Amino acid sequence: MSQHRIRFTLNDAPVDMAVPAERLLVDLLREDLGKTGTKDGCSVGVCGLCTVQVDGAPISACLLLATQVDGTQVRTVEGLASPLQDAFIDEGGLQCGICTPGQLMAADALLRAKPDATGAEISDWQMGNLCRCTGYYGIARAIAKAQEAQ
Amino acid sequence: MRPFDYVEPETLEEALALLADDPDDTVVMAGGTSLVILMKQDLVRPARVLGLRRIAELRDVGANSQGLALGALATHGALARSEPVRRHAPALAATFAAVATVRIREQATLGGNLAHADPAQDPPVTLLALDGVVVAKTRFAERRIPLDAFFADIFETSLEPGELVLGVELPSLPTGARGIYKKFLPATLDDYATVSVAAVIATDAGGTCTHARIALGGAGPVPLRAHEAERSLAGRRLDDVVIREAAALAAAATDPIDDLRGSADYKRAMVGVWTERALREVA
Numbered sequence: 001m002s003q004h005r006i007r008f009t010l011n012d013a014p015v016d017m018a019v020p021a022e023r024l025l026v027d028l029l030r031e032d033l034g035k036t037g038t039k040d041g042c043s044v045g046v047c048g049l050c051t052v053q054v055d056g057a058p059i060s061a062c063l064l065l066a067t068q069v070d071g072t073q074v075r076t077v078e079g080l081a082s083p084l085q086d087a088f089i090d091e092g093g094l095q096c097g098i099c100t101p102g103q104l105m106a107a108d109a110l111l112r113a114k115p116d117a118t119g120a121e122i123s124d125w126q127m128g129n130l131c132r133c134t135g136y137y138g139i140a141r142a143i144a145k146a147q148e149a150q
Numbered sequence: 151m152r153p154f155d156y157v158e159p160e161t162l163e164e165a166l167a168l169l170a171d172d173p174d175d176t177v178v179m180a181g182g183t184s185l186v187i188l189m190k191q192d193l194v195r196p197a198r199v200l201g202l203r204r205i206a207e208l209r210d211v212g213a214n215s216q217g218l219a220l221g222a223l224a225t226h227g228a229l230a231r232s233e234p235v236r237r238h239a240p241a242l243a244a245t246f247a248a249v250a251t252v253r254i255r256e257q258a259t260l261g262g263n264l265a266h267a268d269p270a271q272d273p274p275v276t277l278l279a280l281d282g283v284v285v286a287k288t289r290f291a292e293r294r295i296p297l298d299a300f301f302a303d304i305f306e307t308s309l310e311p312g313e314l315v316l317g318v319e320l321p322s323l324p325t326g327a328r329g330i331y332k333k334f335l336p337a338t339l340d341d342y343a344t345v346s347v348a349a350v351i352a353t354d355a356g357g358t359c360t361h362a363r364i365a366l367g368g369a370g371p372v373p374l375r376a377h378e379a380e381r382s383l384a385g386r387r388l389d390d391v392v393i394r395e396a397a398a399l400a401a402a403a404t405d406p407i408d409d410l411r412g413s414a415d416y417k418r419a420m421v422g423v424w425t426e427r428a429l430r431e432v433a
Binding site for chain 1: 151182253340
């Protein structure tokens with residue numbers, strides 16, 4: 001019901017707008033700001049399709065109210081420029097592609113937070129990003145390759 | 151999601167005043183992971199949501215001579231990484247590190263987790279075994295609620311209308327105390343546990359048990375202390391016989407329900423198995 005002015009950066013560009021209290025971040029990104037790279041899958045924070053970075057941390061955009069990003073830095077797959085992207089292609093880290101934006105944003109957050117992440121840490125971190133095509137091996141190889149390229 | 155009004159106070163005093171003003175129609179939001187799902191599913195229909203995110207003082211986590219003081223707005227991720235928590239209560243840091251997925255851990259908070267009172271959650275079990283005390287405050291008074299009196303029933307706490315969780319205090323443990331949290335995850339690693347067990351044990355130089363706490367998750371409408379199992383360990387050496395006896399007493403203390411994670415009988419049996427495993431690791 002109530003309207004709220006929110007100011008944040010989206011992929012380094014300033015955003016200043018009004019949103020209703022019940023607006024979800026995933027809808028703000030996709031419908032209001034046209035950033036449709038972020039997908040809405042399970043809508044209950046389990047599948048990882050809507051993973052974006054808020055102040056560098058991977059977050060489910062389906063579980064965050066738009067008001068909660070006021071004052072933060074938000075990054076979506078449209079703002080990603082990482083060796084991960086080529087590595088996902090080279091290593092077969094995707095097939096249908098719907099989970100890929102979320103996989104990439106989670107993996108990028110990991111490589112920034114823990115550049116020396118072990119294989120076990122990579123698995124743990126990617127655990128909540130479901131993929132029904134690859135069996136995860138290609139994704140794990142892609143992340144390891146991007147990590148080496150750093 | 152149904153429309154609602156949202157208020158986001160800058161200070162604790164302002165938050166308590168807003169809450170006192172309309173406690174029946176206001177729902178408090180910390181991280182929001184559970185509340186947003188409940189609102190999407192139309193299970194909670196607040197007229198007003200009170201967001202706590204700007205109240206920086208509730209994020210503090212630190213150690214003092216009394217023990218650990220954990221702020222209600224500390225996220226699971228922050229608590230898992232916290233140097234004081236890792237040093238003074240490594241089992242608690244490990245508990246927070248094993249909740250759901252990294253995304254949930256970066257958003258979900260200690261206070262939100264407690265106020266939500268889902269009996270399948272992990273942190274309350276370890277906090278219970280560590281003799282945690284919830285600090286809660288209304289506009290008029292602050293009080294301390296031991297964890298074992300905090301949960302009233304499934305999704306119900308003993309918080310009064312207008313009362314806010316400020317954090318949790320954990321007393322210093324006896325020297326040499328060892329803690330562990332084990333959860334049984336037969337499906338996926340990001341699932342809720344079928345059952346879980348936290349144990350905190352201290353022994354003297356001769357190996358005699360001087361301190362024992364056993365807490366159980368997913369084993370009843372609220373996280374449970376296995377008091378009889380704890381008493382059975384006191385003053386004894388923790389050999390196979392003693393550990394098996396305590397595990398059986400822990401299983402007997404449960405009151406589980408049949409659900410998709412198993413029948414009540416199965417969960418009771420698994421509490422025995424996982425209590426035995428937990429005790430072997432800290433004995």
